[in-house]
Amino acid sequence: MANASQIWVNMPPYLLRLSLLIAFSLFAHSASGQNALHIPETMEGPVYTLTMAPSSHQFFDGVQTDTYGFNGSYLGPTLILHKGEAVQMHVANQIAEPTTVHWHGMHVASEDDGGPHSIIQPGTVWQPDFTVLDNATTFWYHPHLHERTGEHVYRGLAGMIIVRNPVESQLSLSRTYGVDDIPVVIQDWQFDDQRQLIFRQGGAGQRGNTMVVNGTLEPQATLGANVNRLRLLNGSNSRVYMLGLSDNNVFHMIGSDGGLLEAPVQLQRLRLAPGERAEVLIDLAGRSGETLTLMSYSSELTRGEPGGVPQANDPPTPPGSIDGTDFSVLQLVVVDPVTSAIQGIPQTLVTVEELPESTADRVRPMRLDTAGPGPGAPLAINGAVFNMNVINEVVNLGDTEIWEIDNVRGGPHPFYIHDVQFQILDRGGEPPPPEESGWKDVVLVYPGERVRFITQFLDFADPDTPYMYHCHLLGHEDDGMMGAFLVIDPAATSITYSDLPET
Numbered sequence: 001m002a003n004a005s006q007i008w009v010n011m012p013p014y015l016l017r018l019s020l021l022i023a024f025s026l027f028a029h030s031a032s033g034q035n036a037l038h039i040p041e042t043m044e045g046p047v048y049t050l051t052m053a054p055s056s057h058q059f060f061d062g063v064q065t066d067t068y069g070f071n072g073s074y075l076g077p078t079l080i081l082h083k084g085e086a087v088q089m090h091v092a093n094q095i096a097e098p099t100t101v102h103w104h105g106m107h108v109a110s111e112d113d114g115g116p117h118s119i120i121q122p123g124t125v126w127q128p129d130f131t132v133l134d135n136a137t138t139f140w141y142h143p144h145l146h147e148r149t150g151e152h153v154y155r156g157l158a159g160m161i162i163v164r165n166p167v168e169s170q171l172s173l174s175r176t177y178g179v180d181d182i183p184v185v186i187q188d189w190q191f192d193d194q195r196q197l198i199f200r201q202g203g204a205g206q207r208g209n210t211m212v213v214n215g216t217l218e219p220q221a222t223l224g225a226n227v228n229r230l231r232l233l234n235g236s237n238s239r240v241y242m243l244g245l246s247d248n249n250v251f252h253m254i255g256s257d258g259g260l261l262e263a264p265v266q267l268q269r270l271r272l273a274p275g276e277r278a279e280v281l282i283d284l285a286g287r288s289g290e291t292l293t294l295m296s297y298s299s300e301l302t303r304g305e306p307g308g309v310p311q312a313n314d315p316p317t318p319p320g321s322i323d324g325t326d327f328s329v330l331q332l333v334v335v336d337p338v339t340s341a342i343q344g345i346p347q348t349l350v351t352v353e354e355l356p357e358s359t360a361d362r363v364r365p366m367r368l369d370t371a372g373p374g375p376g377a378p379l380a381i382n383g384a385v386f387n388m389n390v391i392n393e394v395v396n397l398g399d400t401e402i403w404e405i406d407n408v409r410g411g412p413h414p415f416y417i418h419d420v421q422f423q424i425l426d427r428g429g430e431p432p433p434p435e436e437s438g439w440k441d442v443v444l445v446y447p448g449e450r451v452r453f454i455t456q457f458l459d460f461a462d463p464d465t466p467y468m469y470h471c472h473l474l475g476h477e478d479d480g481m482m483g484a485f486l487v488i489d490p491a492a493t494s495i496t497y498s499d500l501p502e503t
């Protein structure tokens with residue numbers, strides 16, 4: 001048999017040119033083609049060591065792109081936590097400017113929460129310790145320094161948190177990490193001519209035109225022909241997605257921000273706003289050999305969502321924008337079933353104890369608006385732009401509250417509250433759809449809409465360190481669309497979790 005070099009030598013010139021053309025186009029395809037999805041390594045406790053540092057990564061052949069990362073060149077390890085476990089975090093800041101790290105969604109004391117007041121100076125290590133009180137779900141961690149959150153997250157400082165508990169472990173659900181339980185951190189980047197990341201400070205304009213999942217460009221996940229669980233996290237600064245499968249088959253949402261739903265919800269589309277998470281099951285049984293795509297059908301986002309169809313009064317979209325178009329997020333290649341994989345979708349999941357409206361101690365209004373009249377007024381909540389030295393709200397420990405979010409002006413805002421998980425009572429006067437009927441910490445509120453949610457402020461009081469509530473469009477947050485609230489103990493005795501009796 002002739003070897004490759006003999007073929008080239010013996011080939012007529014016209015065929016050689018044709019072959020070179022084909023070879024080049026194949027090479028060009030592979031250079032711009034699909035890349036195996038990066039699966040961040042896991043980190044198990046009880047001690048977790050994270051180091052934020054500047055780095056670089058070769059996303060394009062022969063070019064180093066400047067990044068930030070936790071323990072690596074971009075993003076960070078997936079932290080595996082267990083409910084009830086006491087954990088010790090060591091978070092080192094090597095990025096040459098102050099930052100913080102927030103455990104998004106977790107119920108921890110305000111001093112351990114990593115909000116804008118828990119600054120980690122360059123060259124120092126922040127060491128919060130806490131007990132994991134949350135149920136099994138998907139959280140994430142990212143910086144939260146006032147006015148710098150957007151850039152720090154965008155350049156790579158984000159990671160996933162998976163909480164496990166015995167209730168979830170007993171369900172028939174896929175949970176082999178990276179095999180049939182896949183982290184899917186969805187972000188949009190934009191590169192300049194030098195293949196460096198373009199970042200725009202402030203507003204809702206930080207939207208890229210290059211999709212990355214777990215920091216992988218043109219990502220491709222190889223999945224068994226069985227039930228697969230995707231842990232979807234919208235880690236983008238300012239882009240809402242309308243997720244769906246390219247074959248228009250249904251998928252099954254099993255968990256929202258704060259935990260599992262009561263039963264799987266069958267969906268063809270799932271809207272995911274910045275900060276939100278969703279766990280979904282995709283049943284690929286019998287489909288070995290097929291390729292399908294997790295898409296964002298952003299042409300169906302027609303209500304002013306960032307990343308959706310541009311509205312009449314929007315500034316012109318930049319050249320190459322993907323806003324309002326349908327695009328690929330993650331290609332899924334189906335191979336033979338994984339050994340011992342789960343088959344079938346469970347009928348029921350967990351009991352979500354309803355918080356009745358009648359148990360509320362008070363209603364707290366949250367008005368999403370500008371700080372004054374006129375087009376130049378900054379975005380504000382209840383008329384106030386965030387100030388590091390102001391406490392905007394005070395909540396009594398143990399109280400149940402209804403928060404009434406009114407979006408008065410501008411586009412849709414994903415409203416996020418620290419410390420607690422909430423249940424949506426109604427959205428525009430209507431009960432929430434099934435996918436929003438579980439525990440949530442982010443809710444997208446449309447202009448002219450009122451969303452009411454109910455929540456309880458338990459376990460942690462601190463008269464000094466506040467928690468935050470804010471818009472999770474990171475540009476809006478950095479512009480000051482954020483407020484601070486204290487949870488105080490009205491009896492003025494300091495109750496901490498460790499003082500409470502064991503139950």
Ligand SMILES: [Cu+2]
Nearest residue numbers: 413471473476
């Ligand atoms: Cu906003």
